Amino acid sequence: MILSDFSLLLSLAQQMSVFLVIAYLLSKTPAFLPLSNLSPRLPNTFILYCLFSGFCILGTYFGLAIDDAIANTRAVGAVLGGLLGGPVVGILVGFTGGIHRYFMGGFTDLACAISTTLEGLVGGLFHLWIRRRSSHNEHLFSPSIAFVATLLAEALQMLLILLIAKPFEQALHLVEVIALPMLTANSVGAALFMMMIRDRRHLYDKFTSHSSAKALNLAQRMVGTFHDGFKQADAIRIANIIREETGVSAVAITDTQQVLAFTGLGEDHHKANRPIASKQTHQAINENKIVFADGVEEPYRCSSSDKCPLGSSLVVPIRGGENEVIGTVKLYESKRRLFLHINRALGEGIAKVIAEQVRESQVQHQQQLLTEAELKLARAQINPHFLFNALNTISAVVKRDANAARQLIADLALFLRVNLKRNQQTTRLSAELEHVNAYLHIEQVRFADRLVIKQDIAEDFLQLELPTFTLQPLVENAIKHGTAHLLETGEITIYSRVHNGIKQLVVEDNAGLYEHPDQATHEGLGMHIVDTRLRNAFGSHYGLSVECQLNQYTRVIISLPREPKP
């Protein structure tokens, strides 16, 4: 019985369809994963071998018996095996399929056995060729390459049948009949098969990268959102971020008593500042566990409105420092949508990030309070000595030179005014210098020719913003712990410079008596506070550094950012 070319092609296409359906079903199982990840490790190679050998054998079984030969789709398995697994896998797959074919008998048995093995080798050579040409493995999954490789392999098979199979007339006849359909069906089949593998691979990649990008994005956007413990304004901002990033229908954040923020579907009747109503939330808080109402087995029921469009909810407790519940994050989906598994996983992560942020903000807040307290302490401690000496100086000057005395009083007033004003966090350098100069002028009069003061600040530094009380303590230290200990003339120089592209202010004395301070000492405390405040304001790249040459100089250097923080 001889079939026409067309009906043979049709029948091969049918075989191929069955093949592809099986492949598609397999692609839903974990067994398919090794196909798409190209690991050279042994278990992976073994799975490749088994899978494609299976396809090879199936191809033979599904084949149509023609003239004591079999028109088949065996080549797909062998070529793809070689293409994905390399020459060794290819030859093994081809050999296995070939042996199997050999025992099926027929006048082409030997030719087919050899050619199938060679087909595997062709796939393997393509594998090597692609690998050598580019480090990028993506081409291995190209359907067009699979197409070309299979076409070549099949042509080779036809050639071998003509060469090996006897009698030649029968072989020639066979090839005339099957060549075109088999070339077409196998090549197209291989290409389609490869397409399936590639899509599967892309889908997987896309899915994982999408969800991790989402999680990263969320975490990144939430960093630093809490300024001061767990407050409503921050909660609203966070809820909005979560909704934007996860795309869930609605998001709520509560503390243990009331709803702090609600955003999304159902905003009209879910209001912030109301006490917590939902059963699930109470359960999550009381039992410190994640409560999930999937909307199918356990529906979410809105307690305030029957028409609420929300159907499912996930309540994740936010745990504080002692693992106690300090609030919850709630994600909702509408009745018409399914709760995505990924959002469920994200929800748990989000609660952790929030908890972390709250904790950090609390620590930071404490730190800030501490620094402020230290600052106040430092100011209070600095004053008396200087104050009384200043008053004594004024008292001495007043009889000799009333105007000079008046100037001193003005300086002292300015100095005290700045010192006593405690609510201002930052100031411009020009204002800070005014404060410093008031101080220095008084010291200058006190010590007369035992103190020389120089100042050289570049014009463009004057508008820089810096924490209040940055320069003054350093200048005071330079006198108190530096030049005041000199029997000869002391020299204080305040200047600006740009060092390695960083703007710096330098307070230098000619005493060189700096010793690395103990934090317990007042001197150390003052420098420590200045340093901490600079770092808080500008980041850890900035702050204080000290250069000291014993008995020569001490340089205290303030590094400021190029673009001052507004």
Add this chain to the structure above:
Amino acid sequence: MRAVIVDDEPLAREELFEMLQAYPELEVVAQFGNAIECLKNLKQLQPDILFLDIEMPQVSGLELANMLDSENAPAIVFVTAYDQFALDAFEQNAVDYLLKPINQQRLNKSIQRLQERLARNDGGQEQAQHSYQNMLKGQELKLIPCYFQQRVKLVRLEDIEYASSDVSGVHVTTKNGTYHTQLTLKVLEEKSSLLRCHRQHLVNVEAISEIAMEDNGGAQLFTRSGQQLPVSRRYFKSIKQHFGL
């Protein structure tokens, strides 16, 4: 009464000087800008009263007071802007101290008190009990102001190998050289860990490297830098005691 003012601020000195003009019985014989200058001239000036600022470079007013020989030291009035620690200490003992800016009434009282004290001293040879000395008791000297050619050198006590007195005065010897100081051997003995080994010598026991006994019951000491020092019989006992010999 002869008074000396020591303060590192010129205006503060002038101010006090002017206020003291109101007391004809008191004469300001000198003013100094630091404790070292004062110490250098003290023996020669023989003042009755020292007006001493506390915060001064290198050697503070309290340290200067500590360096004075308690037997013939002048009466000391501390003048300070604000020194909580010193004030706390003095408050118990009603020592003379003045707060800057100085109040004339308070100064009156102070001068009066000084006059009474000095009169008492002249009369009955009664030892003035400077209560600040109670406070300074046990306070070790750390720096010894010394004079080396035209310069002042502050020698750290631990660098000293020994101290000696001769007709030209008191000298401290370190491994780097010998310096002249205004402090008396008695002050050094009392206010430091230096040990007397001879009527004219104090030794830093940390610096002793060798003790050579002599037949007469005395000994010779060798210091780490190889200098030799006599030990008299009378003081040898305390040296031996120190080393548990």
